[in-house]
Amino acid sequence: MNTVLVTGATGAVGRxxxxxxxxAGTRVRALxxxxxxxxxxxxxxxxxxxGDLADADALGRALKGVDRAYVxxxxxxxxxxxxAASRAAELRHVVLLSASAAADPGYDNPMFRKHVEGERQLRASGVPTTFLRPGAFSTLALHWVPAVRGDGVVRxxxxxxxxxxxxxxxxxxxxxVALRGAVDRWAGRVLPLSGPRLLNMHDRARIIAETVGRPLRVEQVPEEAWVRAASAHLPEPYARALVGVERYFTERPPGVAGTVAEVTGRPARSFRTWVTDHRDAFLG
Structure with missing residues (x-):
C-alpha cells in the first residue's frame, strides 16, 4: 500500500x-x-x-501517488x-461515505438525491468502490445543546x-478495515451501517438527561412552526428537506444493521456511550 487520501480529514468521521x-502504519494524505x-x-x-472537494484539478493533484481513498x-x-478519480492512474480503491438514503433512489428529496447521484458517479468513474451507507449520526444530538443549556425542551x-x-x-x-483490506474483497460492496438500538426522540432526550444531569424533554410542534424556527439558522429549502427525511423514516422505520460488528469484530457503540464521551459539549 502506498498512501491513503482521506477527504474531510478534520470532520466527524475523517479525523x-x-x-x-x-x-496501523498506513501513510495518510489528509485533504x-x-x-x-x-x-x-x-x-x-x-x-x-x-483543497476543495468541488475542485477536480486540486483533487487530481491530491490523488497523485495515492492508491486508495476515502471520500x-x-x-x-x-x-x-x-x-479526478477516473484520471488517477495509481488509484485502486475508493471507500465512499454515502448514506442509507441511497437505498431508495425513487424518493424525491434533495438529501436523498445527493447520495443516489454520488454513488452513481463513483460507479461511473471505473474505480472499484466500497459504499458505506450509515443512517443518522449520533452527532445530530449536538443540535440539542441549546435546549440542554436553556429551557430543557427539544421541539x-x-x-x-x-x-x-x-x-x-x-x-x-x-x-x-475496508481501506486496508484486499480490494477484491471490498470492491463493489454496499455496507449498511447503524448503531445497536432503535431510539425515538423521547429515548434520546432521556439518555442525554440521565448522562449529563440536566432535565430534557421532547415537545411536538407543527411542521411549519419548526421550519420557521429552523430557518433562522438554516436555508429554508434545507429545513424542509430535513422534515421530509424525518417524515420518510417515520413512515418507514429503518432497521438495525449488524455490519459494524461483522466488519470490526466488536459491537457498535451505543448512543449512551457517545453522549458520555461528549458530555462536556452539552454542559459547556
Whole structure:
C-alpha cells in the first residue's frame, strides 16, 4: 500500500479515520479546506493538503501517488472527485461515505438525491468502490445543546421517529478495515451501517438527561412552526428537506444493521456511550 487520501480529514468521521490509519502504519494524505483547523486537529504523521472537494484539478493533484481513498460527498454529489478519480492512474480503491438514503433512489428529496447521484458517479468513474451507507449520526444530538443549556425542551415534528444513531467512530473503523483490506474483497460492496438500538426522540432526550444531569424533554410542534424556527439558522429549502427525511423514516422505520460488528469484530457503540464521551459539549 502506498498512501491513503482521506477527504474531510478534520470532520466527524475523517479525523478518527486519519488517526486509525496512522496507528496501523498506513501513510495518510489528509485533504481539508481549513489549514488552520488541520494544524490543530490532525495528528502528527498525516500529510495535510488544502483543497476543495468541488475542485477536480486540486483533487487530481491530491490523488497523485495515492492508491486508495476515502471520500465524502460535497454539494456537487461527488462529481469533481469522480472526474479526478477516473484520471488517477495509481488509484485502486475508493471507500465512499454515502448514506442509507441511497437505498431508495425513487424518493424525491434533495438529501436523498445527493447520495443516489454520488454513488452513481463513483460507479461511473471505473474505480472499484466500497459504499458505506450509515443512517443518522449520533452527532445530530449536538443540535440539542441549546435546549440542554436553556429551557430543557427539544421541539420536534416527529417525536416517534426511531433510528439507530451511529457513532462516527464506528464509521471510521469500518472504513479503515475496508481501506486496508484486499480490494477484491471490498470492491463493489454496499455496507449498511447503524448503531445497536432503535431510539425515538423521547429515548434520546432521556439518555442525554440521565448522562449529563440536566432535565430534557421532547415537545411536538407543527411542521411549519419548526421550519420557521429552523430557518433562522438554516436555508429554508434545507429545513424542509430535513422534515421530509424525518417524515420518510417515520413512515418507514429503518432497521438495525449488524455490519459494524461483522466488519470490526466488536459491537457498535451505543448512543449512551457517545453522549458520555461528549458530555462536556452539552454542559459547556
Amino acid at each position: 478518527h479515520l486519519v488517526r486509525e490509519l496512522l496507528d 481539508t479546506r481549513d489549514a488552520e483547523r488541520a494544524g490543530s486537529v490532525l495528528p502528527d504523521g498525516a500529510e495535510p493538503v488544502v 465524502m460527498l460535497d454539494a456537487d454529489a461527488g462529481a469533481a472527485f469522480a472526474h 420536534v415534528v416527529f417525536p416517534q421517529l426511531s433510528v439507530a444513531l451511529i457513532d462516527p467512530r464506528d464509521i471510521a473503523d469500518v472504513a479503515a
